[in-house]
Amino acid sequence: MSVHIAFSGGLEDLFNKQRNLTVPLESQLTLKQLVFHLKDRYLQTRPELFMSGDSLRPGIIVLVNDMDWELCGKDDYVVQDRDAISFISTLHGG
Amino acid sequence: MIKSCELCGIEKPAIKRPKTGQGICKPCFFSAIENEVHETIISSNLFHPGEKIAIGASGGKDSTVLIHLLDLLNKRHNYGIELHLLSIDEGIVGYRDDSLVTVKRNQEVYQLPLTIVSYSELFGWTMDQIVKKIGLNNNCTYCGVFRRQALDRGARMIGAEKIATGHNADDIAETVLMNLLRGDHFRLGKSTDIVTGEEGDMPRCKPLKYLYEKEIVLYAHYQNLDYFSTECVYSPNAYRGYAREFLKDLERIRPRAILDIIHSGEMLSVSAPAPAKMTCERCGNVSSNKICKACTLLETLSKP
Amino acid sequence: MEEQKQLCYKCGVKPPNYKIRSQKVCRDCFIKNTEHLFRSNLKALLSPKKGENLLIAISGGANSMSMLHLTDTCKNPEKTTKLMQFTPVLLYIDDSFIYHTPQSQVSEFLESVEKRYNVHINVIKIEEKIPDIEEQLNLPSQAKSDMLYFVINNLITDFARENNYQKVITGESASRVSTLVMSEICKGRGVSVSSFSSPILLVDGITIARPLRELLEKEVAIYHSIYDVPLLTKLPMAQSLTLPWAGSMDILIQDFLGNLQSKFPSTTHTLLRTATKLIPQGNFNEICAICKHTKDGPINHLEKFNSEYEDICYACHHLRQNK
Numbered sequence: 001m002s003v004h005i006a007f008s009g010g011l012e013d014l015f016n017k018q019r020n021l022t023v024p025l026e027s028q029l030t031l032k033q034l035v036f037h038l039k040d041r042y043l044q045t046r047p048e049l050f051m052s053g054d055s056l057r058p059g060i061i062v063l064v065n066d067m068d069w070e071l072c073g074k075d076d077y078v079v080q081d082r083d084a085i086s087f088i089s090t091l092h093g094g
Numbered sequence: 095m096i097k098s099c100e101l102c103g104i105e106k107p108a109i110k111r112p113k114t115g116q117g118i119c120k121p122c123f124f125s126a127i128e129n130e131v132h133e134t135i136i137s138s139n140l141f142h143p144g145e146k147i148a149i150g151a152s153g154g155k156d157s158t159v160l161i162h163l164l165d166l167l168n169k170r171h172n173y174g175i176e177l178h179l180l181s182i183d184e185g186i187v188g189y190r191d192d193s194l195v196t197v198k199r200n201q202e203v204y205q206l207p208l209t210i211v212s213y214s215e216l217f218g219w220t221m222d223q224i225v226k227k228i229g230l231n232n233n234c235t236y237c238g239v240f241r242r243q244a245l246d247r248g249a250r251m252i253g254a255e256k257i258a259t260g261h262n263a264d265d266i267a268e269t270v271l272m273n274l275l276r277g278d279h280f281r282l283g284k285s286t287d288i289v290t291g292e293e294g295d296m297p298r299c300k301p302l303k304y305l306y307e308k309e310i311v312l313y314a315h316y317q318n319l320d321y322f323s324t325e326c327v328y329s330p331n332a333y334r335g336y337a338r339e340f341l342k343d344l345e346r347i348r349p350r351a352i353l354d355i356i357h358s359g360e361m362l363s364v365s366a367p368a369p370a371k372m373t374c375e376r377c378g379n380v381s382s383n384k385i386c387k388a389c390t391l392l393e394t395l396s397k398p
Numbered sequence: 399m400e401e402q403k404q405l406c407y408k409c410g411v412k413p414p415n416y417k418i419r420s421q422k423v424c425r426d427c428f429i430k431n432t433e434h435l436f437r438s439n440l441k442a443l444l445s446p447k448k449g450e451n452l453l454i455a456i457s458g459g460a461n462s463m464s465m466l467h468l469t470d471t472c473k474n475p476e477k478t479t480k481l482m483q484f485t486p487v488l489l490y491i492d493d494s495f496i497y498h499t500p501q502s503q504v505s506e507f508l509e510s511v512e513k514r515y516n517v518h519i520n521v522i523k524i525e526e527k528i529p530d531i532e533e534q535l536n537l538p539s540q541a542k543s544d545m546l547y548f549v550i551n552n553l554i555t556d557f558a559r560e561n562n563y564q565k566v567i568t569g570e571s572a573s574r575v576s577t578l579v580m581s582e583i584c585k586g587r588g589v590s591v592s593s594f595s596s597p598i599l600l601v602d603g604i605t606i607a608r609p610l611r612e613l614l615e616k617e618v619a620i621y622h623s624i625y626d627v628p629l630l631t632k633l634p635m636a637q638s639l640t641l642p643w644a645g646s647m648d649i650l651i652q653d654f655l656g657n658l659q660s661k662f663p664s665t666t667h668t669l670l671r672t673a674t675k676l677i678p679q680g681n682f683n684e685i686c687a688i689c690k691h692t693k694d695g696p697i698n699h700l701e702k703f704n705s706e707y708e709d710i711c712y713a714c715h716h717l718r719q720n721k
Contacts, residue, residue, distance in 0.1 A: 008622070008623050008626075008629075009460045009619055009622065009623070009629065009631070010459070010460065010629065010631030010632075010633065012631075013631050013633055014633075046633060046636065046644070048636075048642070048643055048644045048649060049633065049634070049649070052643075052653045052657075057652075057653060057656070058652075058653055058655075058656025058657050058659070058660060059573070059615055059619075059652055059653075059656050061616050061619045061620060061623075063415075063416075063620075063623075066415055066425070067415050067416075068414075068415060068416040068417045070417040071404070071414060071415075071416070071417055071422065086623060088619040088620065088622075088623045089460070089619060090459070090460040090461055090571070090573070090574075090615045090618050090619050090622075130700070133699045133700075134698075134699065137698070137699040270583070271583075274579075274580070274583065274669065274672060275658070275665065275668065275669065276668070277668040277669075277671060277672045278672075279672050279675040279676055282672075282676065283676075283679060304698070304700055336654075336657075336658060340650075340654045343642070343643070343650055343654075344584060344647065344650060346641065346642070347637070347641060347642075347643065347645050347646070347647055347650060348540070348584075348647055350716070351584050351585070351647070353586075353700065353701075354583075354584060354585055354586035354713070354716070355583060355584055355586075355588075357586045357588065357697060357698075357701065357712060358582075358583040358584075358586055358587065358588020358589070358591070359583075359588060360588075360697050360698070361588045361589035361678045361679065361680075361694055361697070362588050362589070362591070362676045362677070362678055362679065
């Protein structure tokens with residue numbers, strides 16, 4: 001299965017300036033696990049701007065198929081084939 | 095590689111001073127701490143000759159270092175004050191009994207008089223009994239109110255004019271942050287005052303106000319001071335835990351932040367009218383209301 | 399997970415897309431709310447008249463760019479019947495010299511913004527206005543980014559004053575302001591917290607307002623994502639790669655407040671409200687030459703200063719001294 005990841009708000013700068021990624025997955029992951037997966041396999045620089053401890057940095061918004069992850073179980077949501085997951089940040093760029 | 099103490103240039107450095115990052119030898123470390131507290135006492139006019147000071151003695155590192163320093167500095171610089179240890183027994187089996195043993199040892203070491211007052215004799219309740227009754231939600235509030243009155247009454251009992259407590263820089267910075275987060279702008283400015291006395295309480299001062307907790311631990315360790323180091327069994331306010339952890343993280347990144355937070359607090363105050371001083375109708379102690387806080391809480395406790 | 403069907407709290411018709419603070423809102427209502435809030439704030443703070451100049455300071459970041467997009471909606475009869483017909487004047491302070499952003503990227507960004515919003519952007523290169531900026535910013539990252547923020551703000555005010563633009567808007571969101579409050583207190587700038595956090599400031603005769611001050615970073619993030627607003631991001635400077643939070647106080651504070659906000663949804667709001675009530679005690683009549691806020695001095699025996707720094711506040715003194 002694969003999922004479509006979109007980065008915006010400056011997060012793309014951490015992932016080699018890629019705004020969109022298609023990420024193949026071998027098994028079903030929760031969003032929590034997906035975040036680790038992205039950090040381990042795709043993140044190029046400044047991990048502290050993506051993750052804080054063992055979770056996504058608090059300032060990063062996650063939308064699953066344009067729906068707030070807080071409305072679908074947050075960390076525990078199990079990612080489905082062809083889900084469109086957006087990670088949006090403001091990075092306090094001013 | 096630092097070869098010699100950054101202060102005296104003679105001895106080998108043994109300690110990296112938390113506040114300044116300087117590598118200094120033990121004797122210079124001791125002097126730095128002692129002189130700094132002395133300066134704090136003098137510049138804030140904390141004591142006057144002939145005064146009797148009740149030292150809040152919990153057996154913990156802060157109060158042990160406080161006792162040690164006040165005793166030492168009083169003799170070295172002739173403050174002319176009389177020191178008397180005052181200990182509060184909240185009635186927490188296991189925790190408090192152990193620390194009281196330490197306080198008694200303090201008394202022997204420094205040859206200072208010691209008075210112990212207990213919640214059970216003052217209020218008729220021990221903390222163990224209170225927690226059994228109301229659980230772990232508001233217990234810290236009760237303890238805080240009772241301790242305040244207990245210190246006051248104890249101090250009056252021994253004829254003291256002032257109370258000295260071992261609050262350190264970390265405590266004060268943490269309180270500033272808590273007040274900020276909780277939206278208590280009235281208390282925020284006051285929380286950095288070196289002398290406080292609300293509601294007609296006996297004045298309390300904090301001679302260790304500018305000492306970092308780390309420095310206190312190091313001083314106590316190198317001076318081989320005897321103290322009891324455990325957190326209260328009844329877990330502290332969860333919110334304060336967040337503030338405390340944040341402060342520790344902040345200190346790692348920038349050690350001087352603790353002082354900077356205190357500086358910020360010192361610049362801020364909101365002028366609130368001083369509450370009227372009355373006498374509690376129930377217990378006769380000084381209060382800002384008809385019924386003092388302690389009596390109000392006791393009333394809640396006596397309900398089924 | 400509840401199977402219960404939830405509906406948008408506002409229209410009660412559509413399913414919700416986002417959870418903002420504790421409310422579940424659909425995309426359309428979210429957009430309407432955000433745009434309405436922005437316009438009413440702008441009106442309440444500055445009340446820009448028809449044809450009056452409004453200087454819009456953009457940094458390329460999500461906050462200020464969303465602000466630009468929102469000002470654009472003020473003139474759109476489809477978005478509002480109460481049109482605000484001020485004349486937008488755009489200003490971009492070019493800090494690519496410091497962030498090492500390639501010039502092509504900056505030009506591309508500026509062109510796309512000018513095209514999309516049909517505006518001209520005034521550009522000021524920092525190194526052209528301040529020749530010794532490199533020396534001034536020769537500081538560790540934390541101090542450098544703090545200093546840069548002040549330098550940029552001063553350049554904005556200078557530009558406004560020189561060109562007689564009385565009204566300026568900058569894009570600080572609620573989350574940004576609350577982080578600023580917390581970090582200024584931690585840096586010793588408590589004396590000027592009430593002005594730092596204010597929705598409207600008066601600096602050198604110029605009025606600077608923050609119309610996004612009521613919006614959480616989440617709201618700004620979702621808004622700019624919906625409209626795919628063009629951005630030019632600059633990653634916050636890292637102090638150290640070995641310390642946690644890259645040794646940056648600001649990143650630590652952002653995370654701390656973000657976590658608290660998720661557990662206690664009124665955190666940001668409380669901070670903002672409290673900050674404006676923190677009035678300094680004593681007489682503070684002078685302004686710091688660097689941050690342009692209230693100037694304070696040493697207050698206790700541990701803070702004896704070198705008299706060289708008498709025209710700057712306590713915190714800026716330590717900023718310069720690099721401790």
